[in-house]
Amino acid sequence: MAKSPHLVFMPDRLLEYSRLSRPDRSRAAKQVAPLTHLQRLEAESIHIMREVVAETQRPVMLYSVGKDSAVMLHLARKAFFPSVPPFPLLHVDTTWKFKAMYELRDKMAKDSGMQLIVHQNPDAKARGINPFDHGSLHTDLWKTEGLKQALDQYGFDAAFGGARRDEEKSRAKERIFSFRSANHRWDPKNQRPELWRLYNTKKAPAESIRVFPLSNWTELDVWQYIHLEKIPIVPLYFAAERPTVVRDGLILMVDDERFRLKDGETPVPRSIRFRTLGCYPLTGAVESQAASVPQVIQEMLLTTTSERQGRAIDHDQTASMEKKKQEGYF
Amino acid sequence: MARAVPALDGGYRAQDLVARDIDAYLAAHQHQSLLRFITCGSVDDGKSTLIGRLLYDSKLIFTDQLAALEADSRRFGTQGQEIDFALLVDGLAAEREQGITIDVAYRFFATDQRKFIVADTPGHEQYTRNMVTGASTADLAVILIDARKGVLTQTRRHSYLAHLLGIRKLVLAVNKMDLVSYDQATFDAIVADYRAFAISIGITDFTALPISAFKGDNVTALSPHTPWYGGPTLIGHLETVEIDQAAGRAGPFRMPVQWVNRPNLDFRGFSGLIAGGAIKPADPVRILPSGKISQVARIVTLDGDLDVAVAGQSVTLTLTDEIDCSRGDVISVANARPQIADQFEATIVWMADEPMLPGRPYWMKLGTQLVSATVQAPKYQVNVNTLEHLAAKTLELNAIGVANLSTDRPIVFEPYQDSRDLGGFILIDKVSNATVAAGMIRFSLRRGQNLHWQPVDVGREQQAQLKNQKPAVLWLTGLSGAGKSTIANLVSKKLHRMNRHTFLLDGDNVRHGLNRDLGFTDADRVENIRRVGEVARLMTDAGLIVITAFISPFAAERRMVREMMAPGEFIEVHVDIPLAEAEARDVKGLYKKARAGQLANFTGIDSPYEAPAAPEIHIDTTKMTAEEAADLIVEALLGRA
Numbered sequence: 001m002a003k004s005p006h007l008v009f010m011p012d013r014l015l016e017y018s019r020l021s022r023p024d025r026s027r028a029a030k031q032v033a034p035l036t037h038l039q040r041l042e043a044e045s046i047h048i049m050r051e052v053v054a055e056t057q058r059p060v061m062l063y064s065v066g067k068d069s070a071v072m073l074h075l076a077r078k079a080f081f082p083s084v085p086p087f088p089l090l091h092v093d094t095t096w097k098f099k100a101m102y103e104l105r106d107k108m109a110k111d112s113g114m115q116l117i118v119h120q121n122p123d124a125k126a127r128g129i130n131p132f133d134h135g136s137l138h139t140d141l142w143k144t145e146g147l148k149q150a151l152d153q154y155g156f157d158a159a160f161g162g163a164r165r166d167e168e169k170s171r172a173k174e175r176i177f178s179f180r181s182a183n184h185r186w187d188p189k190n191q192r193p194e195l196w197r198l199y200n201t202k203k204a205p206a207e208s209i210r211v212f213p214l215s216n217w218t219e220l221d222v223w224q225y226i227h228l229e230k231i232p233i234v235p236l237y238f239a240a241e242r243p244t245v246v247r248d249g250l251i252l253m254v255d256d257e258r259f260r261l262k263d264g265e266t267p268v269p270r271s272i273r274f275r276t277l278g279c280y281p282l283t284g285a286v287e288s289q290a291a292s293v294p295q296v297i298q299e300m301l302l303t304t305t306s307e308r309q310g311r312a313i314d315h316d317q318t319a320s321m322e323k324k325k326q327e328g329y330f
Numbered sequence: 331m332a333r334a335v336p337a338l339d340g341g342y343r344a345q346d347l348v349a350r351d352i353d354a355y356l357a358a359h360q361h362q363s364l365l366r367f368i369t370c371g372s373v374d375d376g377k378s379t380l381i382g383r384l385l386y387d388s389k390l391i392f393t394d395q396l397a398a399l400e401a402d403s404r405r406f407g408t409q410g411q412e413i414d415f416a417l418l419v420d421g422l423a424a425e426r427e428q429g430i431t432i433d434v435a436y437r438f439f440a441t442d443q444r445k446f447i448v449a450d451t452p453g454h455e456q457y458t459r460n461m462v463t464g465a466s467t468a469d470l471a472v473i474l475i476d477a478r479k480g481v482l483t484q485t486r487r488h489s490y491l492a493h494l495l496g497i498r499k500l501v502l503a504v505n506k507m508d509l510v511s512y513d514q515a516t517f518d519a520i521v522a523d524y525r526a527f528a529i530s531i532g533i534t535d536f537t538a539l540p541i542s543a544f545k546g547d548n549v550t551a552l553s554p555h556t557p558w559y560g561g562p563t564l565i566g567h568l569e570t571v572e573i574d575q576a577a578g579r580a581g582p583f584r585m586p587v588q589w590v591n592r593p594n595l596d597f598r599g600f601s602g603l604i605a606g607g608a609i610k611p612a613d614p615v616r617i618l619p620s621g622k623i624s625q626v627a628r629i630v631t632l633d634g635d636l637d638v639a640v641a642g643q644s645v646t647l648t649l650t651d652e653i654d655c656s657r658g659d660v661i662s663v664a665n666a667r668p669q670i671a672d673q674f675e676a677t678i679v680w681m682a683d684e685p686m687l688p689g690r691p692y693w694m695k696l697g698t699q700l701v702s703a704t705v706q707a708p709k710y711q712v713n714v715n716t717l718e719h720l721a722a723k724t725l726e727l728n729a730i731g732v733a734n735l736s737t738d739r740p741i742v743f744e745p746y747q748d749s750r751d752l753g754g755f756i757l758i759d760k761v762s763n764a765t766v767a768a769g770m771i772r773f774s775l776r777r778g779q780n781l782h783w784q785p786v787d788v789g790r791e792q793q794a795q796l797k798n799q800k801p802a803v804l805w806l807t808g809l810s811g812a813g814k815s816t817i818a819n820l821v822s823k824k825l826h827r828m829n830r831h832t833f834l835l836d837g838d839n840v841r842h843g844l845n846r847d848l849g850f851t852d853a854d855r856v857e858n859i860r861r862v863g864e865v866a867r868l869m870t871d872a873g874l875i876v877i878t879a880f881i882s883p884f885a886a887e888r889r890m891v892r893e894m895m896a897p898g899e900f901i902e903v904h905v906d907i908p909l910a911e912a913e914a915r916d917v918k919g920l921y922k923k924a925r926a927g928q929l930a931n932f933t934g935i936d937s938p939y940e941a942p943a944a945p946e947i948h949i950d951t952t953k954m955t956a957e958e959a960a961d962l963i964v965e966a967l968l969g970r971a
Contacts, residue, residue, distance in 0.1 A: 034573045035642050037364035037445040046644035047603040050588040054657050054698070079601075079644070081632040083593040165436050172435045192765040193459065193681055195466040196754045197603065198695050202763040216447055218438045228360055298352040 038225055045072075045213040046079040047197060048176060049160070052211050053086055055201040056158040059211075062147075063089040063108075063116075065101040066277045067233050068162030068214055070108075071222050074231045075213065076160075077112060088115035090150055090159070094142035095120060096131055096279035098255050104234050117154065121146035131281040132260050138279070148184045151208060158201075158209045166218045176215045182206035223300065227293040236274045237296060239288040243267035250284035275300075362440070363573060368449040368464045368497075370488035371474030376505045380474065380543035381450055384565070385439050387550050434464040443569035458491065458714060458728040459681045462768055465495035466754065469573055472501045472564075477510045477540070481523045487714045493533055494677065494730075494770070496750055499571055500528075500536040503564060508542040512555040531717065537571075539564055578641040582666040583607030583615070584744075584752060586697035587659045591646050599630055599646040600655055605697070605751035607663060609647070610638040614664035617655045618742045623664055624649040658699045660742040660752070668744045668752055671774030673736045677746075678705065680725035682759070682766035688724065689856045691890045692766065694737060696755035702738040702893070703757065707853075709733060724853055725767075734775060738893075746770035761885050761940075793873030797831045801870035802967060803895055807882045807942060808905035808949075809934050810920055811912040813956055814879035817905060817949070820960035822877055825967075833869055835862055837880040850931040856887055863891035870899055875967070883933045885940040898970070903963060904945040909934050911952065 035043070052059050061076060063069050076085040089109055109116035124141040131138045151159060165172045175191050177199050192200055203209065214222070226233060236253075243254040245265050252259075253274075254267045259281060261267070272285035273296070290299045347355045371377040437448040449464030451457070465471065471492040475485055492500060502524055510516045521538045528536060539548055540556050541564055547553035550565045562570070584606040591599035609615075613626045627648040629636040639645045647661065655661070662668055680686050686705060694703035708731035711722035725731045746753030757767040794801050804821065806814040815836055822834045841848070845861055848854040859882050866876045882888055892900040912934065913921040924932035931937045947966050949959045 034363045035640075036360060037362050038360065040364045040642060043603055043642055043644040047588070050601055050644075051698075054589045078632045080591065081646070082597060082599075082630065083591050166438045172437065190764075193463045193768070195463055195756060195765075195768045196750055198754070198756045200695065200756060200758050200763070200765045202693065202758055204763065216436065216438075218440075220440070221445075224356065224360060227356060294352045294356055297356065298348055301348045301355075 038221060038228065041217055041221060042075065042078070042225070044197075044216065045075045048199070048211065048213040049076055049079040049085075051199050051201070052158050052160070052209075053080070055199075056209065058154070058156050059087040059158040059160065060090045060117075060151075060154070060156040061085070061087055061114075061160040062162070063091050063105070064162065064277075065091065065097070065105045065108075065234060066162070067222055067226060067237060068164065070231050070233050071217070071225055072160060072162045072214060073108060073112065074229060084113040087160075088117050090117045090119065090154075090156075092143055092146045092150060093118050093120045094138070094146070094279050095125070096138075096142075096258075096281060098234070098236055098253070098277060098280045098283075100234050100236050101277060104232065108232065117150070119146055119150035119153075121149060130258075131279050138282075142279075151184070156208065157203075158211055160211050160213060162214050163212045164217050164219070164222070165215050174212070174215075176212050177201065178210045178212065179203060180208045180210060184208070219300065220297070223293065223297045227297065234277060236277060238291050239271050239273040239295075240291070241269045242272050242285075244270045244272060244285065251287065252283070253280055253285055255280040358442070362443065362445050364445045364447065365470060365568060365571070365573060366447045366449070366468050367470040367472060367568065368451065368461070368468040368492070369472045369474065370451075370461060370492065371484070371505075375474040375476050376543045377450075377474050380472075380503070380505065380541075380549070381437055381448060383543050383546065383549060384446075384448070385437060387546075387565075434460055441565060441569055446568065457487075458679065458730065461488065461491050462495060462679050462681075465492055465497055466750070466768070468492075468495075468497055470499035470501065470568070470571060471497045472503050475502065475504050475520060475524075477504050477506045477516055477520065480520050481527060483715045485524070486527060486717070489528065489533065490531055490714060490717060493531060496746060496770075498535070500533060501564070501567065502536050502538040504538065504540050505543055507540045507547060507556065508545045512540070512547075512553070514556075514558040517559075537561070537567055539567065578606050578749075579608055581606040581641075581748070583609045583613070583661075583663040584668060584749065585609070585645075585647070585661045586699070586751065587655060587657055587661060588698050590656055597648070598652070599648050600661060601644070601646045602661070602698070603644045603751075604639060604641050606641050606749055608638055608640040609663075611635075615649070616662050616664045616667050617653060618660045618662055618667060619670050619740055620654060620659070621667075622653045624651040624653055626650075658697075660697065668742050668749075669774055670740045670742055672738075672740045673734065673775040674743070675709075675732060675734055675772045675775060676755075676769045677730065677732050677772060678708075678725060678735075678757075678767050678769045680727060680729045680731075680767050682764055683727055684759075684766070685727070685852075686725040686767065687853050687856045688733075689853070689860050690884075690886055691738075691760065691893070693758035693760055694735075694741075694755050694769075695758065696741060696743060696771075697752055699741050701741055702760075703735050705733050705735045705757070707733065732772070735769075743771055743774070745773055759886070760889060790871045790873065793871065795873075797873045799830055799873065799875060800899075800970075801873050802875050802899050802901055802970075803866045803870060803891070804875070804877045804901050804903055804963060804967065805882070805888065805891065806877070806879045806903045806905050807888060807945075809907055809909060809912045809939055810881055810932070811915050811917055812905040812907040813951055813959075814881075814905045816956045817959045817963070818877045818879040820956055821963050824960055824964050825875060828964075828968075830875055831873065832875045832877060835866060835876060835878040835880075837878075840880075850937075852884075852931075852937070855883065859884075859887040859891065863887075863894050866891065867894050870895065881933050881939070883937065883939045885942065888942065901947065901967065901970075902942055902945040903947040903949060904942045905949045905951060905959070906941070907951045 061072065063073065080086060091105060121142050124146065129138055129141050175194050177194065178186060180186060201209065244251050245254060245261065245267055251270065251272055253272065270287055271289055273288045273290060274283060274285050277283060288299060290296045369377050369381060435450045437450055439446050449468055451460040451464045473485060473488050475481065489500065502521065504517055504520050507517065517540045539561060540559055541548045543549060547555055548559065548563050550563055552563055585602040585604045587600045587602050589601045591601050609626055609629065611626050611628060614623060615626055616623050627650045629639050630646045630648060636645070660668060688707040689704055691702045691704050694701050708722045708725055710719040711725060711729055711731040713720055714730060722731055744752040753771045755769045756765050757769065758764070759766050790801065806818055808814055818834055818836065822832050825832045840862060844865065845858050848858050859880065862878060862880060866878060869876045888902060916922055920929060920932065921935065923929040924935040933939050947963055949962065
């Protein structure tokens with residue numbers, strides 16, 4: 001099997017197809033391999049992004065620096081090439097992300113040529129809200145409130161998010177175009193049907209839309225695409241020896257001096273990696289030796305627990321995603 | 331926690347290969363194709379059990395989810411101590427109680443051959459709307475039948491809808507074979523029954539399988555209980571069935587333009603998703619609706635220029651000529667162009683609680699075109715259970731009907747049966763912004779193509795100049811008894827004295843003549859206003875200042891009339907009166923009658939009044955006399971730029 005460094009847009013047989021005379025073409029077309037699933041997903045995501053840019057006033061891309069954001073940004077660059085994607089990146093920062101995330105964020109903004117807006121909730125900052133003392137309030141203020149503040153402040157009427165339907169039960173029912181009231185509430189009783197490739201973007205002036213171009217991607221699709229397209233991701237997704245402590249069954253990484261060690265707690269070096277990335281004191285790692293994308297995929301396929309298990313936010317209030325979304329969490 | 335072990339076979343994934351050689355596994359998987367399908371059936375048919383099993387056998391269920399499933403099975407399950415697969419996908423009951431819209435949930439699984447996206451639609455009252463939504467993106471439909479019950483009304487309904495939405499790959503899964511002792515005669519009888527029905531509605535081809543979703547027979551592995559069955563397993567069939575894409579690719583090239591890509595003055599590209607056919611550089615193309623001809627210069631992507639692109643791909647094309655082309659246009663192969671028309675016959679599926687109003691303008695989105703469209707009263711409605719054609723004046727939630735519709739400008743389209751992308755459309759309410767209907771164009775109406783606008787030599791400008799005035803429509807709206815007619819009369823008199831040529835269209839008077847065939851239902855009110863709007867427009871063409879006095883309760887119709895007029899010529903006057911005040915005055919005694927139930931559909935009582943959000947003139951009748959109001963209106967009219 002030949003190595004395939006890029007997602008080749010054309011199966012080999014399509015090249016031959018282009019050399020055929022017109023009468024032979026319709027016969028040949030039937031024999032050409034169909035688009036691969038990743039090509040179809042890619043085309044769908046690009047189509048969605050272009051619809052948003054064509055039909056909304058002031059779109060923005062929510063960029064959380066995770067692997068889904070990385071794929072979304074990559075797709076945006078494809079969708080608008082040779083133009084720079086005609087919207088800014090917005091990072092709703094909690095000040096508690098991993099250092100490696102901040103590094104990649106700044107690099108990607110520079111490479112893409114897009115404007116990067118970093119928003120930190122001034123209220124949460126003033127009150128010193130942190131993951132050690134404030135539990136779910138931390139997420140609430142920095143992320144949920146911070147996001148609303150940023151959207152209001154800049155007057156964005158459409159925001160791309162990297163959520164996938166396979167992540168979690170309540171996402172499976174959410175539309176690709178999800179409408180929010182003037183105060184950012186989601187009304188699950190009033191969702192618009194989405195037929196064919198037709199998205200209704202009409203809305204009242206104060207309303208906004210959250211758009212999920214990766215809705216139909218699975219975790220495996222995302223990883224496979226990162227592999228094929230060689231998309232840069234935060235190194236924390238790959239296993240390395242890192243200083244850790246274990247609390248409440250979660251392996252936490254001691255990423256900087258702000259981590260409050262309890263009496264008798266000393267960081268222990270473990271070979272770990274992360275399946276999802278968030279605020280470092282809230283994100284659980286898994287012990288792993290997987291140091292490359294194929295190895296990560298291998299581990300994922302052989303593993304037995306679902307992705308969100310590593311996120312403290314979901315444990316805090318079970319089945320709370322629906323509620324959080326109604327309040328404006330992405 | 332032990333890892334999940336599929337019940338009957340080794341699952342779909344080559345776990346050995348993953349463990350042994352992940353690179354080989356990935357190389358094989360990157361060439362996988364994607365099949366989108368919909369499952370049709372109610373909970374009783376075992377639909378959730380089937381989907382649950384597909385997810386379970388593909389090992390997409392992790393141990394934490396499995397632990398929850400086992401606990402739920404013991405608590406809520408209907409299968410004794412065994413795992414109830416239905417619980418995996420049926421988290422829906424509680425949500426339904428909360429009133430959450432669950433039209434379609436999408437599930438994902440994969441085998442070593444293919445990726446699958448399943449549209450799962452809950453089978454309850456909203457079924458038609460939900461299934462139409464799910465089917466619109468599906469390549470294939472699995473129709474589930476309970477072997478004990480055979481072909482039912484709902485089987486016919488599901489098959490009809492799948493066929494209507496253009497799904498040409500049908501699978502008839504005769505489920506619960508374990509409960510009929512895997513009896514071949516039962517299976518054969520059901521298939522024969524179904525075949526007779528299928529042929530009657532134009533389904534020429536389907537694949538029938540005997541299965542038990544609960545026991546796993548013929549789902550992922552051939553069952554020892556059905557030695558008489560010689561076909562593939564359900565998964566085997568789904569993995570190998572041909573995907574319709576190839577057909578779309580063989581057709582003529584079409585690409586609706588989504589966005590014009592202009593990074594700098596030297597580059598002008600047209601971005602879109604190819605709806606049909608294939609394209610390569612140097613191919614001659616035609617831009618529609620303008621009809622201009624050009625040639626493809628490059629197919630531009632981030633990964634480098636392409637030599638060819640096919641249906642389903644998102645690309646950016648550059649052309650060899652500097653010609654006009656923008657969002658809403660369609661780039662087509664030069665010698666086989668799609669049609670252009672502004673009147674159509676279409677099948678319409680109504681999806682909103684508020685029924686369709688014939689004559690009301692809705693936004694219509696087809697491909698990347700957005701136009702204003704009105705639907706006429708349906709020619710007939712289809713009873714989805716019996717497939718009979720019924721007479722209908724409107725379409726209500728979940729109703730399917732055939733109707734003519736006309737657009738305010740010509741659009742580029744193809745019949746739905748030739749192209750989902752250029753034949754399928756949605757209708758959007760102009761006030762609520764809700765998606766109220768889905769439609770499929772059957773064909774264009776010839777009269778639309780043959781009716782041309784007759785140019786006249788003495789036009790509206792000449793007419794207005796002769797009268798030395800600017801034409802306008804003073805549109806008075808408000809509750810019955812607000813004083814619209816009184817004020818309108820005064821305005822007319824005042825303007826007449828100032829040598830202005832006016833005409834007063836009064837609601838009651840018009841209903842004695844032009845509109846005497848109309849009543850007071852919502853649909854008739856819409857038509858009433860539409861006709862008055864058209865008459866008012868003719869009068870402004872004649873250079874007149876038109877004064878109208880109609881309750882005109884709906885924002886959408888006032889907006890429709892506004893859009894008929896030249897910009898600035900429509901002046902909305904809200905004659906505002908509190909309902910209690912109007913009812914207290916009750917000059918014509920109508921409120922009393924309405925309250926007594928002798929008058930139906932009376933505005934303010936049992937029919938709504940939608941007050942204008944931003945009228946050009948607002949008259950507060952509690953603060954000024956009719957005389958003062960008339961002065962205010964005349965002043966505003968003559969003072970306008």
